[in-house]
Amino acid sequence: MKFIVSQPNNITIHDIAEALQINSSTVSRALNNSSRVTQKTKARVLKKADEMGYQRNLLASNLRKSKTNTIGVIVPRISRHFFSSAIAGIEEAAYESGYRVIICQSMEQFSREKDLIETLVANRVDGIILSISMETTNAKHLESARVKGTSVVFFDRHCDGTNYSKVLNDDFQGGFDATEHLIKQGCQNIVHFSGPQQLKIYENRKKGYQQALKKNGIPYRSELVFNSKLMEKDGVENAKKILQLPLKIDGIFSANDISAIAAMQHLKKQGIQIPKDISVVGFSNEPSAAVIEPALTTLDQSGRKIGQKATEILFEEINNKSVLHKPKSIVIKPSLLQRSSTQRASDH
Amino acid sequence: MKFIVSQPNNITIHDIAEALQINSSTVSRALNNSSRVTQKTKARVLKKADEMGYQRNLLASNLRKSKTNTIGVIVPRISRHFFSSAIAGIEEAAYESGYRVIICQSMEQFSREKDLIETLVANRVDGIILSISMETTNAKHLESARVKGTSVVFFDRHCDGTNYSKVLNDDFQGGFDATEHLIKQGCQNIVHFSGPQQLKIYENRKKGYQQALKKNGIPYRSELVFNSKLMEKDGVENAKKILQLPLKIDGIFSANDISAIAAMQHLKKQGIQIPKDISVVGFSNEPSAAVIEPALTTLDQSGRKIGQKATEILFEEINNKSVLHKPKSIVIKPSLLQRSSTQRASDH
């Protein structure tokens, strides 16, 4: 058997033009379905292009038009359910508007995030949708985008005090609701799994937790609050810390699902049955979170909706670049969802 | 407060050249760290470029070089753990070789997959790594890549009988091992959750299941095999079917984790305790799968490793495009992993 290496064809509009004995701009117009070409020549061009195996070179086209019809999305990790569902929402909204989406992950590293922004700008994307890494503390690395006039919209994880639009969860309210939900079930000793403290979203969720305790006359105890770097091992650590607490806890409010799931898994591995009367409420869209025992209630962040909204705002800004505009800040309230109908603490 | 819309700068190498009273080609050389420029002018150029806020236009650069240093990856859905870990492996290997990665999802639709391939080719990526959608039955839509000489490598979900390199799981062996593992524990009535029947990987996993039964003298019963379109509702259907079976099952081999997790969730919601003496083995890297009860054993597909390997092969082909090469086919054996130390059927 022989393996023939076929030489790549490099058919351009000029080749088509020559074959048809017409001008390349006519070919270009035909291929772009311009109204200023006869149906007849249009048909001839399309036929010939197909025959010759012509494939448009978008590098050249985009360079000429200085428009790529592409937006970039940067998230910490695509494997996290919230982010992949947000991306689904972004792609849906972008597709409707005839845009392509380039998905990138910073892997929670600031240096990678900065690098990605520069690459996206260098590739002249029309806009960027961004949820920052846990190492990112300010928006200075967006300078390269600002310089080029590339619109940027934050979602979920954002930088404070910047002139960029944002689409956010109501983290404070979510934390408050989750905690009060537990309190209303009779919980008094509520553990809080927080996240990386640099990120505003975890700060705000924690503030909601504190406020709910305060309102209900329960003292805040810092020893019941555990941080996390969103790795599985942090969840395991949290589980161990719970076991060592000198008091009996009756509720957990987890601001991130990684900690909650990993903690539950660890306890299970240890053969420790989590008492049925401990309630867990978590910020989570992860479907598998519903499997963890004894979790039941999640704060649905509706990644899809947030992604769509962020995309809409980005397009507004792209299309009004020359006009003065005030950065928007949209806050979406997460809703408490009962995701499991198992008999729960709340039922007894 | 006023919002100033800063005009985008469009500094090019010519602007830098003019400011420095030198030629733009010298600027180009300096920016590309060419050895044919004085250290001194190089320094001057870099300084001025920085001052003026110059940002390279990769569209122009890539067009000129007809090389993008970018590879495209198409997967059905980034939210599936196997694929996101494969992507992590791909990005790692690509980054080492100085390549960028464009991540795309076909959403399991053939039309989108075809469209993505054309867009990637139109953007002149240097190569494509692909795991096909469940609707894809052949490789004809790769014609646009072949025509342009764009290398393509399959991983995991592939098309049979094509001249493209592939990196695959040993699906037959995995299915065989999983089933035999169950048989050795004493299971006789083993249910099999399969996947979309168009995909070779599920066909091969099922063949492994059948072979293991045959070898151990257990008759194959088609009523114990359930297909799935990898949606949660299919898993729920599977659970319902299990409940209606006229015989008591004692083992499940799941070729996809979506079915397994959704089925377990459904049973739990119904308040049905899955007998402790049912063993479950699944093709899955999904960490949360370890939480499902009574699942414990998974066939680790090592997405990361597969992704890395696919990338290595792609680079080989990119770098040897002019040379004859035979498509490679690499098969990686998945290993049975005990992912939970809970007391299991196998222990009693």
Add this chain to the structure above:
DNA sequence: CTGTTAGCGCATTCAA
């Protein structure tokens, strides 16, 4: 409706 001309921003060849 079609052709001519020019140029997007860059890298590279050839001269000097």
Add this chain to the structure above:
DNA sequence: TTGAATGCGCTAACAG
């Protein structure tokens, strides 16, 4: 070592 000239492939302005 630097400059001048060319063209990657395409689209858009202008002319006819």
